[in-house]
Amino acid sequence: GSGSVTYTGGTVTTMASCTITVDVTAASPGAYVNTSGPLTSSLGSSGTASDTLNVLNGELGLTKMFVSGPILPGGLVDLEYTVSNLSGLFTATGITFTDDFDSALPGLAAVGLPPSTPDGGDPCGMGSTVTGSSVLTLAGGMLAPSSSCTFTVTLLVPTDAPDGTYTSTSGAVSADLSGVTVTGPTASSDLTVAFLEFSKAFFGEATPGSIIGLEFTISNPDPVNPVTDITFTDDLDAVIPGLEALDLPVADVCGAGSDLSGTSVITLIGGNLGPAGSCTFVVSLQVPATAPDGTFTNVTSILDARVGGAPVMGEAADVAMADITISNALEIPTLSQWGLMLLIAMLALVAVRRLQIG
Secondary structure (H helix, E strand, O other): OOOOOOOOOOOOOOOOOOOOOOOOOOOOOEEEEEEOOOOEEOOEEOOOOEEEEEEOOOOEEEEEEEOOOOEOOOOEEEEEEEEEEOOOOOOEEEEEEEEEOOOOOOOOEEEEEEEEOOOOOOEOEOOOEEEEOOEEEEEEEEEOOOEEEEEEEEEEOOOOOOOEEEEEEOOOOEEEEOOEEEEOOOOEEEEEEOOOEEEEEEEOOOOOOOEEEEEEEEEOOOOOOOEEEEEEEEEOOOOOOOOEEEOOOEEOEOEOOOEEEOOOEEEEEEEEEOOOOEEEEEEEEEOOOOOOOEEEEEEOOOOEEEEOOEEEEOOOOOOOEEEEEEOOOOOOOOOOHHHHHHHHHHHHHHHHHHHHHO
């Protein structure tokens, strides 16, 4: 517990040596030159001994961030890393870490390596490399004191990825600082996966023999990846026998080249949306004269598409549904208070006239 060490009374025989070890602590990081007093013995003075103690504390930093989202299944997403040498004294060499993408989302993998950097050079110092697919590895990184490196890796989201948010956590970063192996923190970031948003709604007064509207909306939540070959069907006859679409087919309802067709079964093929794009289209429906009273739920098929050229099959939740209410009842108008008073007055007047005539 003292700030100094004293050694006395030692004896060493001819051609022999002894080693004394003392544990020390330091209050703050830095480079401390430690010089002993002179070593004296029966043979005289051997002079002093010196060495430098490098005290390290939190010298390495690591962050990662998915730069966009949500991402479609089958889409590409950029993941940006920043490694920092927080030491103002020592160069960090042999910087390394790993990142297991598959542990966060099975099938998530890096593509198109080597990664991109702001200056187009090696990812983290001359001679550094980034390799792997489902498990990414940075090796051979080197950073001068108080400097950092940033590089971006592109990942491919698996086409069967369920909707949800996935936390991706790297291994700890480590490096050599002045001959000492230093371990820094891990890094985490959330990846959100979401398929196309799909909704529908009936509008207009639905009575037997009437014409009503059915509006569909499809939206792409992904700000980066386009989607093509959007497809679904809607069986109108299964909801109300005889319910049919009018004035179809119609082209380009959801992107150039798309087509909406059918009568009792509506089919959309060839839909396409750009990043963060959406489409809305309306179909006129003929309600059959024999339609019964009641509320009926209309459900489409699962929405399917292609992302990056690969087929993506929607989940069971990727449907659109809406209720249609058919009413045959005739509404009987009601009289307001003033109307009722007027009716009573008119009936009284008629009664008076009849008495006069009688």
